[in-house]
Protein backbone atom coordinates (compact mmCIF):
# COMPACT_ATOMS: atom_id res chain seq x y z
CA UNK A 1 0.00 0.00 0.00
CA UNK A 2 1.50 3.34 -0.96
CA UNK A 3 2.17 5.64 1.96
CA UNK A 4 1.17 9.03 0.74
CA UNK A 5 -0.23 10.21 4.04
CA UNK A 6 0.62 13.47 5.68
CA UNK A 7 1.64 13.27 9.33
CA UNK A 8 -1.51 13.23 11.41
CA UNK A 9 -2.36 16.04 13.81
CA UNK A 10 -4.06 15.02 17.03
CA UNK A 11 -7.41 16.62 16.76
CA UNK A 12 -9.65 15.75 19.62
CA UNK A 13 -11.41 18.66 21.25
CA UNK A 14 -11.54 16.64 24.44
CA UNK A 15 -7.79 16.02 24.38
CA UNK A 16 -7.16 19.70 24.97
CA UNK A 17 -4.82 19.77 21.97
CA UNK A 18 -5.46 22.26 19.20
CA UNK A 19 -8.00 21.19 16.59
CA UNK A 20 -6.69 20.91 13.06
CA UNK A 21 -8.05 23.32 10.53
CA UNK A 22 -10.82 22.11 8.25
CA UNK A 23 -8.19 22.09 5.48
CA UNK A 24 -6.01 19.61 7.40
CA UNK A 25 -8.99 17.40 8.17
CA UNK A 26 -10.05 17.52 4.53
CA UNK A 27 -6.54 16.45 3.48
CA UNK A 28 -6.52 13.55 5.95
CA UNK A 29 -9.93 12.38 4.72
CA UNK A 30 -8.85 12.73 1.07
CA UNK A 31 -5.81 10.54 1.76
CA UNK A 32 -7.99 7.93 3.44
CA UNK A 33 -10.32 7.94 0.43
CA UNK A 34 -7.47 7.59 -2.04
CA UNK A 35 -5.82 10.03 -4.45
CA UNK A 36 -8.04 11.32 -7.21
CA UNK A 37 -11.18 9.72 -5.77
CA UNK A 38 -14.14 12.07 -5.57
CA UNK A 39 -15.88 11.97 -2.18
CA UNK A 40 -19.19 10.21 -2.10
CA UNK A 41 -21.81 12.58 -0.70
CA UNK A 42 -23.63 11.45 2.42
CA UNK A 43 -27.36 11.57 2.02
CA UNK A 44 -29.97 11.86 4.73
CA UNK A 45 -30.69 8.14 4.50
CA UNK A 46 -27.04 7.37 5.28
CA UNK A 47 -27.01 9.96 8.04
CA UNK A 48 -30.14 8.51 9.62
CA UNK A 49 -28.48 5.06 9.50
CA UNK A 50 -25.31 6.51 11.03
CA UNK A 51 -27.35 8.06 13.80
CA UNK A 52 -28.99 4.69 14.41
CA UNK A 53 -25.56 3.14 15.17
CA UNK A 54 -23.55 5.97 16.74
CA UNK A 55 -21.04 3.56 18.30
CA UNK A 56 -19.65 2.42 14.93
CA UNK A 57 -16.36 4.21 14.31
CA UNK A 58 -15.82 2.31 11.07
CA UNK A 59 -18.92 3.67 9.43
CA UNK A 60 -18.38 7.18 10.84
CA UNK A 61 -14.87 7.34 9.36
CA UNK A 62 -15.74 5.82 5.97
CA UNK A 63 -18.76 8.10 5.62
CA UNK A 64 -16.79 11.11 6.83
CA UNK A 65 -14.08 10.41 4.25
CA UNK A 66 -16.69 9.95 1.52
CA UNK A 67 -15.58 6.37 0.73
CA UNK A 68 -17.92 4.51 -1.61
CA UNK A 69 -18.93 1.75 0.84
CA UNK A 70 -20.84 -0.24 -1.78
CA UNK A 71 -17.72 -0.43 -4.00
CA UNK A 72 -15.57 -1.23 -0.95
CA UNK A 73 -17.92 -4.04 0.12
CA UNK A 74 -17.83 -5.52 -3.40
CA UNK A 75 -14.03 -5.45 -3.47
CA UNK A 76 -13.94 -7.11 -0.04
CA UNK A 77 -16.03 -9.92 -1.52
CA UNK A 78 -19.18 -9.08 0.48
CA UNK A 79 -21.37 -6.97 -1.81
CA UNK A 80 -24.08 -4.79 -0.28
CA UNK A 81 -27.35 -6.61 0.41
CA UNK A 82 -29.47 -3.78 -0.98
CA UNK A 83 -29.67 -1.10 -3.62
CA UNK A 84 -32.08 0.17 -6.25
CA UNK A 85 -32.29 -1.23 -9.75
CA UNK A 86 -31.87 1.14 -12.69
CA UNK A 87 -35.53 0.59 -13.53
CA UNK A 88 -36.64 1.56 -10.00
CA UNK A 89 -34.49 4.74 -10.14
CA UNK A 90 -36.03 5.74 -13.50
CA UNK A 91 -39.55 5.06 -12.24
CA UNK A 92 -38.84 7.15 -9.12
CA UNK A 93 -37.51 10.06 -11.20
CA UNK A 94 -40.54 10.10 -13.49
CA UNK A 95 -42.92 9.98 -10.51
CA UNK A 96 -41.09 12.91 -8.89
CA UNK A 97 -41.35 14.95 -12.11
CA UNK A 98 -45.09 14.28 -12.18
CA UNK A 99 -45.48 15.46 -8.56
CA UNK A 100 -43.61 18.71 -9.27
CA UNK A 101 -45.41 19.40 -12.56
CA UNK A 102 -47.18 22.65 -13.40
CA UNK A 103 -44.59 24.84 -11.70
CA UNK A 104 -45.15 23.29 -8.29
CA UNK A 105 -48.95 23.76 -8.37
CA UNK A 106 -49.57 20.01 -8.49
CA UNK A 107 -47.59 19.57 -5.28
CA UNK A 108 -49.39 22.46 -3.57
CA UNK A 109 -52.72 20.94 -4.58
CA UNK A 110 -51.60 17.75 -2.83
CA UNK A 111 -50.90 19.88 0.26
CA UNK A 112 -54.50 21.10 0.09
CA UNK A 113 -53.75 24.56 -1.39
CA UNK A 114 -56.20 24.83 -4.29
CA UNK A 115 -55.50 28.46 -5.25
CA UNK A 116 -51.88 29.19 -4.40
CA UNK A 117 -51.65 32.24 -6.65
CA UNK A 118 -48.21 32.77 -8.19
CA UNK A 119 -45.83 30.02 -7.08
CA UNK A 120 -42.17 30.94 -7.17
CA UNK A 121 -39.64 28.23 -8.08
CA UNK A 122 -36.22 29.88 -7.68
CA UNK A 123 -33.16 28.70 -9.58
CA UNK A 124 -30.84 27.10 -7.01
CA UNK A 125 -27.93 26.38 -9.34
CA UNK A 126 -24.48 27.39 -8.08
CA UNK A 127 -20.91 26.11 -8.21
CA UNK A 128 -19.92 23.47 -5.67
CA UNK A 129 -21.73 22.32 -2.55
CA UNK A 130 -20.83 25.46 -0.56
CA UNK A 131 -22.17 27.66 -3.37
CA UNK A 132 -25.39 25.64 -3.61
CA UNK A 133 -25.89 25.72 0.15
CA UNK A 134 -25.45 29.49 0.22
CA UNK A 135 -27.84 29.87 -2.74
CA UNK A 136 -30.45 27.75 -0.93
CA UNK A 137 -30.12 29.83 2.26
CA UNK A 138 -30.58 33.03 0.23
CA UNK A 139 -33.64 31.60 -1.57
CA UNK A 140 -35.16 30.57 1.78
CA UNK A 141 -34.62 34.08 3.17
CA UNK A 142 -36.12 35.74 0.09
CA UNK A 143 -39.12 33.40 0.06
CA UNK A 144 -39.82 34.04 3.75
CA UNK A 145 -39.63 37.79 3.23
CA UNK A 146 -41.87 37.62 0.11
CA UNK A 147 -44.78 36.03 2.01
CA UNK A 148 -45.92 33.92 -0.97
CA UNK A 149 -45.83 30.23 -1.86
CA UNK A 150 -42.37 29.11 -2.95
CA UNK A 151 -41.16 25.69 -4.01
CA UNK A 152 -37.46 24.93 -3.56
CA UNK A 153 -36.72 22.03 -5.88
CA UNK A 154 -33.78 19.95 -4.59
CA UNK A 155 -32.30 22.58 -2.28
CA UNK A 156 -28.92 21.81 -0.70
CA UNK A 157 -28.55 22.01 3.07
CA UNK A 158 -25.53 21.54 5.29
CA UNK A 159 -25.23 19.89 8.68
CA UNK A 160 -22.12 19.44 10.76
CA UNK A 161 -21.72 15.78 11.65
CA UNK A 162 -18.88 14.60 13.89
CA UNK A 163 -16.98 17.77 13.10
CA UNK A 164 -17.26 17.59 9.32
CA UNK A 165 -19.84 19.23 7.03
CA UNK A 166 -22.38 16.96 5.37
CA UNK A 167 -24.52 18.18 2.47
CA UNK A 168 -28.12 17.04 2.20
CA UNK A 169 -30.59 17.32 -0.62
CA UNK A 170 -34.30 16.92 0.19
CA UNK A 171 -36.68 16.35 -2.71
CA UNK A 172 -38.33 19.71 -2.01
CA UNK A 173 -39.00 22.35 0.62
CA UNK A 174 -42.19 24.39 0.46
CA UNK A 175 -42.20 27.89 1.98
CA UNK A 176 -45.69 29.14 2.90
CA UNK A 177 -46.91 32.78 3.01
CA UNK A 178 -46.71 32.56 6.83
CA UNK A 179 -42.94 31.82 6.70
CA UNK A 180 -43.33 28.12 7.51
CA UNK A 181 -40.83 25.76 5.85
CA UNK A 182 -42.07 22.23 5.16
CA UNK A 183 -39.96 19.30 3.97
CA UNK A 184 -41.48 17.22 1.17
CA UNK A 185 -40.27 13.65 0.59
CA UNK A 186 -41.33 11.90 -2.59
CA UNK A 187 -41.20 8.09 -2.45
CA UNK A 188 -42.10 5.45 -4.98
CA UNK A 189 -43.58 2.89 -2.55
CA UNK A 190 -47.39 2.81 -2.74
CA UNK A 191 -49.89 4.17 -0.25
CA UNK A 192 -52.77 1.72 -0.27
CA UNK A 193 -56.10 2.82 1.23
CA UNK A 194 -54.32 5.75 2.88
CA UNK A 195 -51.54 3.77 4.55
CA UNK A 196 -48.12 2.54 3.48
CA UNK A 197 -45.60 -0.04 4.70
CA UNK A 198 -44.79 1.07 8.28
CA UNK A 199 -41.06 0.28 8.00
CA UNK A 200 -40.74 2.34 4.83
CA UNK A 201 -42.67 5.24 6.34
CA UNK A 202 -40.43 5.00 9.43
CA UNK A 203 -37.27 5.15 7.28
CA UNK A 204 -38.68 8.15 5.36
CA UNK A 205 -39.52 9.88 8.66
CA UNK A 206 -35.97 9.38 9.99
CA UNK A 207 -34.55 10.70 6.73
CA UNK A 208 -36.86 13.74 6.79
CA UNK A 209 -35.96 14.44 10.42
CA UNK A 210 -32.35 14.96 9.28
CA UNK A 211 -33.56 17.57 6.75
CA UNK A 212 -35.58 19.29 9.46
CA UNK A 213 -32.46 19.56 11.64
CA UNK A 214 -30.47 21.02 8.73
CA UNK A 215 -33.24 23.51 7.89
CA UNK A 216 -33.40 24.64 11.52
CA UNK A 217 -29.79 25.87 11.26
CA UNK A 218 -30.82 28.22 8.44
CA UNK A 219 -34.11 29.19 10.08
CA UNK A 220 -32.22 30.24 13.25
CA UNK A 221 -30.68 33.12 11.29
CA UNK A 222 -33.73 33.96 9.15
CA UNK A 223 -36.26 36.41 10.50
CA UNK A 224 -39.86 35.19 10.50
CA UNK A 225 -38.95 31.60 9.55
CA UNK A 226 -40.31 28.54 11.24
CA UNK A 227 -39.57 24.90 10.37
CA UNK A 228 -42.54 22.51 10.45
CA UNK A 229 -41.98 19.39 12.53
CA UNK A 230 -44.44 17.53 10.32
CA UNK A 231 -43.23 16.59 6.86
CA UNK A 232 -45.22 15.76 3.76
CA UNK A 233 -44.76 12.28 2.32
CA UNK A 234 -45.89 11.89 -1.30
CA UNK A 235 -46.38 8.37 -2.68
CA UNK A 236 -48.23 6.71 -5.58
CA UNK A 237 -51.87 6.15 -4.68
CA UNK A 238 -52.99 2.52 -4.45
CA UNK A 239 -51.68 0.70 -7.52
CA UNK A 240 -51.78 3.73 -9.85
CA UNK A 241 -49.15 6.35 -10.72
CA UNK A 242 -51.32 9.15 -9.29
CA UNK A 243 -49.66 10.92 -6.33
CA UNK A 244 -51.18 11.20 -2.88
CA UNK A 245 -49.82 13.02 0.17
CA UNK A 246 -49.75 12.26 3.85
CA UNK A 247 -48.51 14.36 6.77
CA UNK A 248 -45.97 12.61 9.04
CA UNK A 249 -45.07 13.97 12.48
CA UNK A 250 -41.27 13.66 12.86
CA UNK A 251 -40.82 15.31 16.29
CA UNK A 252 -39.68 12.05 17.89
CA UNK A 253 -37.30 11.12 15.06
CA UNK A 254 -35.89 14.67 15.10
CA UNK A 255 -35.00 14.58 18.80
CA UNK A 256 -33.60 11.02 18.64
CA UNK A 257 -31.44 11.84 15.59
CA UNK A 258 -30.21 15.08 17.15
CA UNK A 259 -29.19 13.26 20.32
CA UNK A 260 -27.49 10.41 18.43
CA UNK A 261 -25.57 12.70 16.08
CA UNK A 262 -24.27 14.63 19.07
CA UNK A 263 -22.91 11.33 20.46
CA UNK A 264 -20.82 10.55 17.40
CA UNK A 265 -17.10 10.58 18.03
CA UNK A 266 -15.39 13.36 16.18
CA UNK A 267 -14.09 12.21 12.80
CA UNK A 268 -10.63 13.66 13.41
CA UNK A 269 -10.34 11.66 16.63
CA UNK A 270 -11.15 8.41 14.79
CA UNK A 271 -8.83 9.29 11.88
CA UNK A 272 -6.07 10.07 14.33
CA UNK A 273 -6.21 6.51 15.71
CA UNK A 274 -5.77 4.94 12.25
CA UNK A 275 -2.15 3.83 11.63
CA UNK A 276 -0.05 5.80 9.18
CA UNK A 277 -0.21 4.58 5.59
CA UNK A 278 -3.70 3.09 5.83
CA UNK A 279 -5.96 3.97 2.93
CA UNK A 280 -9.38 2.84 1.70
CA UNK A 281 -8.52 3.52 -1.93
CA UNK A 282 -10.89 1.05 -3.61
CA UNK A 283 -9.37 1.55 -7.07
CA UNK A 284 -5.73 1.41 -6.02
CA UNK A 285 -5.63 -1.34 -3.36
CA UNK A 286 -6.05 -5.09 -3.51
CA UNK A 287 -8.81 -6.90 -1.60
CA UNK A 288 -6.27 -8.11 0.97
CA UNK A 289 -4.95 -4.57 1.54
CA UNK A 290 -8.46 -3.20 1.90
CA UNK A 291 -9.41 -5.98 4.34
CA UNK A 292 -6.40 -5.08 6.44
CA UNK A 293 -7.23 -1.37 6.26
CA UNK A 294 -10.86 -1.87 7.26
CA UNK A 295 -9.82 -3.97 10.26
CA UNK A 296 -7.81 -1.06 11.67
CA UNK A 297 -11.06 0.75 12.51
CA UNK A 298 -13.32 -0.86 15.13
CA UNK A 299 -16.89 -1.68 14.16
CA UNK A 300 -20.06 -2.14 16.19
CA UNK A 301 -22.01 -4.75 14.26
CA UNK A 302 -25.69 -5.29 15.04
CA UNK A 303 -28.27 -7.16 12.94
CA UNK A 304 -29.87 -3.78 12.10
CA UNK A 305 -26.78 -3.10 9.93
CA UNK A 306 -28.19 -5.58 7.40
CA UNK A 307 -30.79 -3.05 6.30
CA UNK A 308 -28.74 0.09 6.77
CA UNK A 309 -25.07 -0.32 5.84
CA UNK A 310 -23.30 -1.57 2.73
CA UNK A 311 -20.59 -3.27 4.80
CA UNK A 312 -23.08 -5.38 6.75
CA UNK A 313 -22.08 -8.78 5.31
CA UNK A 314 -18.39 -8.08 5.86
CA UNK A 315 -18.83 -6.90 9.47
CA UNK A 316 -21.23 -9.75 10.24
CA UNK A 317 -18.68 -12.31 9.04
CA UNK A 318 -16.01 -10.72 11.24
CA UNK A 319 -18.34 -10.60 14.24
CA UNK A 320 -19.24 -14.27 13.71
CA UNK A 321 -15.58 -15.25 13.40
CA UNK A 322 -14.94 -13.55 16.73
CA UNK A 323 -17.96 -15.35 18.24
CA UNK A 324 -19.35 -11.95 19.29
CA UNK A 325 -22.77 -12.02 20.94
CA UNK A 326 -23.64 -8.79 19.06
CA UNK A 327 -24.63 -11.02 16.12
CA UNK A 328 -27.61 -12.18 18.21
CA UNK A 329 -29.03 -8.65 18.48
CA UNK A 330 -28.76 -5.68 20.83
CA UNK A 331 -31.43 -6.96 23.22
CA UNK A 332 -29.65 -10.31 23.74
CA UNK A 333 -26.32 -8.50 24.03
CA UNK A 334 -27.77 -6.33 26.81
CA UNK A 335 -29.16 -9.34 28.69
CA UNK A 336 -25.80 -11.15 28.65
CA UNK A 337 -23.92 -8.41 30.55
CA UNK A 338 -20.20 -9.24 30.77
CA UNK A 339 -20.43 -12.38 28.58
CA UNK A 340 -19.24 -11.07 25.24
CA UNK A 341 -18.68 -14.23 23.18
CA UNK A 342 -20.86 -17.21 22.30
CA UNK A 343 -18.12 -19.48 23.71
CA UNK A 344 -18.23 -17.68 27.07
CA UNK A 345 -22.04 -17.95 27.12
CA UNK A 346 -21.96 -21.72 26.47
CA UNK A 347 -19.22 -22.25 29.05
CA UNK A 348 -21.23 -20.28 31.62
CA UNK A 349 -24.37 -22.30 30.82
CA UNK A 350 -22.47 -25.60 31.24
CA UNK A 351 -21.09 -24.45 34.58
CA UNK A 352 -17.50 -24.43 33.32
CA UNK A 353 -16.98 -20.69 33.79
CA UNK A 354 -18.69 -17.58 35.09
CA UNK A 355 -19.73 -16.26 38.48
CA UNK A 356 -22.84 -18.14 39.71
CA UNK A 357 -24.01 -14.94 41.44
CA UNK A 358 -24.10 -13.11 38.10
CA UNK A 359 -27.82 -12.96 37.13
CA UNK A 360 -26.96 -13.65 33.45
CA UNK A 361 -24.94 -16.77 34.39
CA UNK A 362 -27.69 -17.98 36.77
CA UNK A 363 -30.35 -17.50 34.06
CA UNK A 364 -28.25 -19.41 31.50
CA UNK A 365 -27.75 -22.36 33.89
CA UNK A 366 -31.43 -22.43 34.71
CA UNK A 367 -32.30 -22.37 30.98
CA UNK A 368 -29.87 -25.22 30.31
CA UNK A 369 -31.34 -27.27 33.18
CA UNK A 370 -34.89 -26.73 31.83
CA UNK A 371 -33.76 -27.76 28.33
CA UNK A 372 -32.14 -30.93 29.68
CA UNK A 373 -35.30 -31.71 31.70
CA UNK A 374 -37.45 -31.33 28.55
CA UNK A 375 -35.09 -33.55 26.50
CA UNK A 376 -35.02 -36.24 29.23
CA UNK A 377 -38.84 -36.18 29.45
CA UNK A 378 -39.15 -36.59 25.68
CA UNK A 379 -36.70 -39.53 25.72
CA UNK A 380 -38.69 -41.28 28.47
CA UNK A 381 -41.95 -40.79 26.53
CA UNK A 382 -40.35 -42.16 23.34
CA UNK A 383 -39.14 -45.22 25.23
CA UNK A 384 -42.62 -45.88 26.73
CA UNK A 385 -44.18 -45.71 23.24
CA UNK A 386 -41.90 -48.49 21.99
CA UNK A 387 -40.14 -48.76 18.64
CA UNK A 388 -41.48 -46.62 15.83
CA UNK A 389 -43.21 -48.36 12.91
CA UNK A 390 -41.89 -46.84 9.72
CA UNK A 391 -44.56 -45.97 7.14
CA UNK A 392 -44.13 -47.84 3.84
CA UNK A 393 -42.29 -45.80 1.29
CA UNK A 394 -44.27 -44.44 -1.67
CA UNK A 395 -43.27 -45.65 -5.10
Ligand code: SF4
Nearest residue numbers: 056301305309312315
Ligand atom coordinates in the same frame (compact mmCIF):
# COMPACT_ATOMS: atom_id res chain seq x y z
S1 SF4 B 1 -22.12 -2.82 8.87
FE1 SF4 B 1 -20.15 -2.51 9.86
S2 SF4 B 1 -19.47 -0.49 9.26
FE2 SF4 B 1 -21.63 -0.62 8.80
S3 SF4 B 1 -22.64 0.24 10.62
FE3 SF4 B 1 -22.59 -1.97 10.87
S4 SF4 B 1 -20.73 -2.37 12.01
FE4 SF4 B 1 -20.56 -0.29 11.21
